[in-house]
Amino acid sequence: MSLAETWDRFAKERTPRRAVNARGQSTWLNWTQYPDHGPDEGVLGTPLAGLKVLELGSGNGDNLAHLATLGATCTGVDVAPSREAAARERWGHLPGLDFRTTEAVDYLATEAATFDVVLSIFGAVWFVDPDMLLPLVRARMNEGGTLAFSHLPAGSQELKPGKAGMRHDRTPEEWTKLLHRHGFTGVRTEIIEPPTGQSAATMLIRATV
Template sequence: MTDARSAAWDAYSQSKPQRRQTNAKGENTWFNWTQYADHGPGAELLALNPGDTALDLGCGAGGNLAHLATLGVKAVGVDISAKQLDKARERWPDVDGMELHQGEALAYLGETFTVFDAMFSVFGVAWFTDPALLLPVVHATLRPGGVFAFSQRPPVEGCYGCQASYIPRGPDEDPAIVKRWDYRPDTWCSLLKGYGFPEVTATVLLAPEQDKRTTGTLLVRAVRGDHAHPL
């Protein structure tokens, strides 16, 4: 199953161009939570300081990770797709402070000895992993008071829980199918509080007014409580 998922995300990688050289402000690196360019909040949601350590769950081509590294954060990324990580190394060869790992996020979280100051997922692992499996290990690997934040598309009304995502492959191949988990904002708040994150906000950011698309971005931010939570 891991090989099939890796191949699916390798195929996805080939369909996406590299991040732009600069954004609308002329910045070489930047943080983007949404599927729209130059839209929404930035890295401030993670409440990180220079010297802190952050983990990107499903770092892809590394754009958000590179930005954190330029802020003096130890920026660690894990992704199941080797091709995505190749793109990260190609796009950001001169950025110090980035550490990339290839493999399953749950396996990495179960093996690491690092306690992170923040973890995040931008249309990544938090969307494509059963929260019953992910949230306990995120809680266990995040320092008390640390931030866990993620973004993804909002759910289609009435389609909640485990859903199917279809990733295009070659012209002569059927799409790859991967699972994703969709919930309403209030459900995410309840889930996270149940796993030891007492401070949670979950909102849908509307698409930019000038964009013809209408789908917003679900953005969830949670703060880990002071007490250990049993796995």
């Protein structure tokens, strides 16, 4: 089965995001797998209006749609064709938002566009060898830009999303070394504890260039 087919199959099991969150908002950014939990786009530390944002593994586009409503110009890439279709159906009416069906390495290696913010929320940064991906991300980032990504902490027993072998689990210390090696600075790592009654924490990593 190809990578696209594998992720299309995964997409079929996903429940679409709710129409509104607990605050009554129709768009929001969620770094964790739990609804109404964890920090929002504020951790990016910069007003988003006017910035160019790329999300690697953008899924149904829900997080990126929120940044588009804040005035960012957003591109989401995802290897699964059904994800682009779903994202366009739900968010295609928003200006400044584009979705592409492409593998993250292929996109970064072939597109000339550069970005102020690169995001990956349980996305491609977790599923591609970081020694291959990070130099390509770095080359597509504008000076002063931010890379931010989240995924399960290394060693988490939860197998989803993705089979265990597909994930590139790294500890915060390993991510810090990797990011420094590939030209990123200001690395910050944090563990977001799960909500009461849930077991899986989330690791959030931020770095600047």
